Amino acid sequence: MRVKMSRAPVPSEETPPRSLDRDLLPEHVLAAEPLAEEGAAERLILEPLADVSHINLRKRQPSWEARHSAGESRREVTPHHLHGAWKAPDERPDPVHLIEQTHIGRQAWLVPLRVARMARSPFAFLRGAASVMAWDLARTPCSGIRVVIDGDAHISNFGLFGSPQHDIVLDLNDFDEVTVGPWEWDLKRLVASIEVAAREFEASSHLRRQAVMAAVGGYQRKMIDLAPQGSLDVWRYSARVDQADLCGLEPDAESRNLLLRSAEKARKNNNQNLLARSGDRRLQDGWRFKEEPPILTHIDAETRDAVIAGLERYAETLPRERRFMLSRYHVVDVAHRVVGIGSVGTRTYIALLCGNSDQDALFLQVKEAVKPAHSPYVSGMPKVYQEHEGERVIYGQRLLQAAGDPLLGWTTISDRPFYVRQMRNMKGEIPIGSMTESSFIYFSRLYGALLARAHARTGDAAAIAGYSGGDDDSELANALADWASAYADQSEADHQAFRAAIQAGRLKAEEDLDL
Template sequence: MKAAQEHPGQLPPGAVVGRHLRTSTPRSRHGEWRALATRTDPMEILRAQEHTRVAELIPIRHERMSASAFAFFRGAAAIMATDLLNSPSTGLKVQLCGDAHIANFGAFASPERRLVFDLNDFDETLAGPWEWDVKRFVTSVEVAARDRGFSPEERRTAVLEAASAYRQAMTSFADMTPLQIWSASYDVASLLPEIQRELGDAALKETERVIEHAEGKDSARAARKLTHIVDGRVRILNDPPLIVPLDQLLPDVEAHQLEDGIREALANYRLTLSPDRQILFDRYEFEDIARKVVGVGSVGTLSWIVLFLGKEHGDPLVLQLKQAEKSVLEPVLEPSPYENHGERVVEGQRLIQATSDVLLGWLRTKGLDGVERDFYVRQLWDWKTSSDLASFAAPGLTTHGRLCAWTLARAHARTGNPVAIASYMGSGRSFDKALAAFAEAYADQNEKDFDAFTAATVRSGEQPTDHRPSSP
């Protein structure tokens, strides 16, 4: 590190802490994983999550998680959080993503209309040990590589490169000032030369195609895809069970009551925006609302899409209201300091991301069952895109993993002590190898849990419903 080089024999305080922690928590210990005899039944953890979810959507969640061991891993953040409770930790904390698997990174528009690459899922964000995000991330690389049928050598290369990229990025952030770290980001356009150099012209052309597609993915396109005209009005299409307009979900009186409650909650959401963005939001009027199934592990929680139209030009704005429950990390770490879990998600996202959705906010509203639920609010589409992991060859997954690793390190450096974390990991590959050993062992555990899950699903004879949904 520069500070140590400029003043020989004098290490920054964080570097002293980091090196000392190697004694109390040897880096090799991070490679350890074995299921304890007292391990909580993973199926019980998943069933506990489903107690508060929309019952008719649970089979869809099971179907999506049954698609592959990687799909199961995506929905099993609560299982891994419970397992990580007994893993070694330095005690250094950061704002965790909480579900930092490789499919939770992607590109979206910055307020300046640049396509940037960053973490894009924060449902589980909470302060906690930095190692937890890193272990979930490297394991996801291993699981994704297995899902693609890569050889053991290819898988190990991808995981080691991801671990090394995180370590090297944290070392670089340790030499930056807080302001420099805060402004660090990846503009997708800046990645094109690296993609061409490492993966060739075909990969470059595909990336350029993805960028072009992403830049057309906005509220106008969402409206074209998700709405139609009914009696001269723009209405959201009915596509049950995945998209169901409120007037198809409930009888007229109950639908009006719930819509009134959501309208009132949106007025409160407006107050979570900065004054300039309140002015932007005020340019639009509420037009329609529908329930929309999203994600893998989050299926069964409530998610609404709300259509607004511009007061002057009738241009569409589509917002997503996504239910925010207690983080899967809260049962094993300290509870969130926020009373509203939507606020927990938003504030965590703002800490972790270099730049965020201009209409990011939160609200709380009561359903017809009398239960209050927390939501965070964002644009449904705003140049949002993610990599198609299923199309990656081994070199592509390795390159993508390095990019994600840099992004995760930047997220941790914003709220943690990059000097201490970098000093703890060191300049050698001891920590990388330990992470690779953990990733392989935990991927084996994930496969066992996946087999148990699919067997239970088959025994239950579940089939996703496609009939008229019941009340939310």
């Protein structure tokens, strides 16, 4: 940050829906669950829209006012102040062990790179340690109101990308951990990441708390705004950067300039520029990827054929009109590409396709999908979407994103689930290191509001608004600011334990890592 920040066991389908797996959780969490015997008010809260196999258009839904009141009554079961406490339980497992478990099934030769990336800083560790935080969140008090959660809504998983109409929008942009769970788990991961990231840039404790409370306030305010709105209005809203405000929040001059600069940079992340950077034009063979080991490497002929066959099956998951469009392209080259921090070690390929000419390029990312971090603790998505992890990711993205990639789909390659999306597609980020104090607070508030909008598409906005209160109600914001500070301390301790495991030889990191 530019130094205006001072440097210094899943339930069966027949059982009543639960927020959490009861057998895994302590009593104070179970006390926060909505139980059927609690009365009619609880039954007014709508279950998250995860699957509707049959629509009943004759049944009238409870009014939003009634559901708001039902959500407000949840505060009596789980008061806001309970969300502020964090102390590691005595039975908390070794965080290094939890991370080692996530390495099972990954490509072993890339695991040291993942370890090295996670070891760089507490924030990098937090990004890669979704499984650790999932265990911890499952032991915290629960509002009892569920939505389709992103599952990994940290501050760096909000970003810029192009809509089907080529507008630049700002939204959640990573859905590997998507599932059904308590809405506050996403908000807690967001505020913890804000606190940890700000510490990395040596922001003052006052600024860190302001930013966290801004994120909670943005969430509360947007949910209050959305509660009485029609579902169609909620679903079609997207945060375009060319709007005077985003999610009802008008940026200050510094934030607007940073947003526009980042959007202009994102607009250049298109197929033609990617072709120029990553492609090597060969006179006889056409385009081929430039190798950049270990990040971008060629694959053997057998794997290449398997990926192309997987893309042909992927096409069957697209709507017919988009399948027709894709049929105008053919695969020119396929390579393996390392992405992210938490995803390092999963099988991820990038395919270059050409259409009308060898300048008509289309890049598709083919990424392995693994079980979400929260899966041991929640009933999750409907069973049909648990059978193929790639379909779960794509279905969750379509539910949560207002302006999605038109080429989202899924496939199976060598008996492993994958999902497919466009590569780049005008993708960009709002770099934390370029933010001033005022813009850090603005974007924290904006990300909270965007998270609320995503949750309102699948959950009961009225009930959540009733429970969370408005942004003039600071009890929840103060509680989550306490939580974020305490959990940041936990993340820093876990990060030190992780680095100690590397020094002791328990974990292998890339040799050039400075420990």
